[in-house]
Amino acid sequence: MDICLLAGRIMLQNGAETYRVEDTMIRMANARGVDAQSFVTPTGIIFSIDGEDKTRLIRVSERAIDLQKITRVNTVSRAFCSDKLSIEEAYEKLTEIAASRHAYPIWLQIVTAALASGCFLIMFNGPWSDFASAFVCGAIGFSCALYFHRLTRFKFFAEFLAALALGLASFVLVRIGAGQSQSTIIIGSVMPLVPGVLITNAVRDLMAGHLVSGMSKGIEALLTALAIGGGIAASLFLVAS
Template sequence: MLNDMEIIDEPNDDLKESYVRDVFFVALNCGKLLLESGAETYRIEDTMMRISNSYGVSNPQVFVTPTVIIFSMNEHSLTQTVRIDERTNDLGMVDVINNLSREISGGMPLKTAIRRIERIHESIVFPLWLMVLTGGMVGFMFLLLFDGALIDLPAAAFGGALGVFIMEGILRVTRVKFFTEFFASLFIAVTAYLYAVYGPGMHMETIIIASVMPLVPGVLITNAIREMIRGHLLAGIMKGAEATLTAFAIGAGVALMFMLI
């Protein structure tokens, strides 16, 4: 977006328009990254306004829903609408953008902020192998939390890792929501059934519950409540509905396995 454009840190009469466009670029891309990572809409609006104000641009207007950002700098005739088609729960990216916003408020030069944004776009916060490994650890730990049998620990760890792997694998083929959680929970239930019936497993239900925990929309539920408390009713209702449908998809996958056995 900013190729072949001179980037400056202090505006003057001749280059003020270029400076404002650079500020617009930084604020809008920070908001876009936050929304794609599952951040709350009030956090996104506050971050974009703080960045704009930190670089001396007054009266920015921001409107954010879970799928759209409308950003305007009215005094400079700049307005853009960005539609977000792909969203995930990446708290690592949220933390990265929050830290960047704090550094900008602390006096980071505009040129440096633009370069940081470009590097963030090229980075991968959590690789697939780490997500799968973490899913297995979550299943393992939740089985201990639920007082499951020690003999069931391998199945819970494998089921949690398998669920995350299937979910992320399907997301790389199609972005259709809810099918990912449905098929992931279905294969988790099948794994738990095979381990309990044909293997040394003792409590199939506990294995299933522990293994599906990485799929549970806990962040969505928390964000929906926080949005409602903050008065962002539209975002709160939308995220609450998404969390409900996700939970239904998880339950449907497990229920289908019980119907087939």
């Protein structure tokens, strides 16, 4: 039970789909001849073993996107189900995965987000002369998102402030002549903040029949999009006034 819950918690905290978390937990339990039931939502896991009165509940209050951790858990799960790992070995490896930090340092995440912002600007038919401006705005927006996420537990407030910051930065860059098309710069630099993985997981959960998780993730993605749009609208309002 401890192994299944730990594997499920790591996957859920790092962006795995709900049905994938449930399937992994059930497969690991069945690999040791145990019939189990699991119910997973974006904020918690309920797990029980048939024939026993003991049922465990784990709350998941913080979630991020780290696909490498999900891949590592899947590797451990496959080895465990193939009898290549004992219970003790699997638990030790899962504990190491849970304790490990993000695979990439913060500065590399910011640089990558900035580079992606410039590429999105080109994809949306923006001029090459605005690439540097989108790069800077993307770095500012992503940096602010990471910073405000640490200061406040309200994710949507942090994303609102990040969008507000990059909107104001784009205005400043256009005003001083470093950029030409403010709208294209904003569109390109805001893309790293868009909850693409969350939207994809919501659709996949709905298609798999997990209506509660799919709807909740879809609403979370909608609120995130509204927070980003509100931040951009607030920056344009401040500039206009």
